[in-house]
Amino acid sequence: MLTVAVLISGTGSNLRALLDAAADADYPARIIVVGADREAEGFAHAEEYGIPTFLVPWREYDSREDWGAELAAQLEVWRPDLIVLSGLMRLLPPAVVEAWSPRIINTHPAYLPEFPGAHAVRDAIAAGAVQTGASVIVVDDGVDTGPIVAQERVPILPGDDEHSLHDRIKPVERRLLIDVVRRIAAGELDLAAAAASVSPSS
Template sequence: MRKIKAAVFASGTGSNFEAMMNDENLACEIVLLVCDKPGATVIDKANQYGVQTFVLNPRDYDTKQEYESNILITVRELEVEWIFLAGYMRLIGPTLLEAYEGRIINIHPSLLPNFPGKDAIGQAIRAACKTTGVTVHYVDEGMDTGPIIAQKKVEIFPNDTEETLKSRIQEIEHALYPEVINMVVGLVELEEV
């Protein structure tokens, strides 16, 4: 049976991208990395795994639509069926949302709806929360507002720094994201049979 093709969109170090690539049981094939930050570490990781990269600088485009239309051409050429956001620091606009409705998911380092957007880990520490966590959700037009697929709690210890908490959150992310990907991709396969 052929594997479903997927693209990962990332802007940073690519730790979740790497976790997907190292998961031998991943129910799809990652065929493309889309990155909006030339020079991001994730690009080197994609090259090491032999995954095609598409690196764009959003400042080179007059509009979000033009930027996303360029991405859309590439993902369609590669027959990408799912998009997984992994530390992609841009809101997805209507061009990609319409083309991939219900087939874009994101991972976020908090228990949404708490602490959407940037610096979720720092926000949780500053708010003196006892727990935070990880959320995997479908992407809609809002910032971390799409329907939640799965969440896992992570305890915040009194002596936690952003770095120690981030490390524990990433450990959960690296296990949870591939698990959720297998679940959603599997559901789609079952529906198509």
């Protein structure tokens, strides 16, 4: 059984989807802990399922490296097989990525490498794109630059604003994430091989 730690910053909608999926006895992964960089609404989902939580408040540390060291210490207590970033709004320090790579994955509301960064949905609309998407990547030291392990297109409809488009991307993100975690657990997806690939698109 694949053990998973999920890191959040907000409502934890992807976390909820994973928890619901993992409640099925046939799903080959289990969430063992949920962490956050701030008091997060998503902790309620973990509490509902009886999953332990931990908090490493970003603002209480002098640097990203100090924050990352405490985050790493908390993760080390649980030693998960996989770490899922589920709306975590902080870049992991290089030392954390190095310690856990390639066992960290993240979702992104765009068809990478298009529209990386924190405002992907807004950027897609501003660019006049006719389609965007959702991606799941292996986390590296860059901003949404890691190897892509799953992605799917989502059309941008006439009249879409940031909110309506994001509402249609989110279910795709969740479905991709649930399937990627399942494939990792089943041995169908090798993250080390993905991370070693020359190009995410190759």
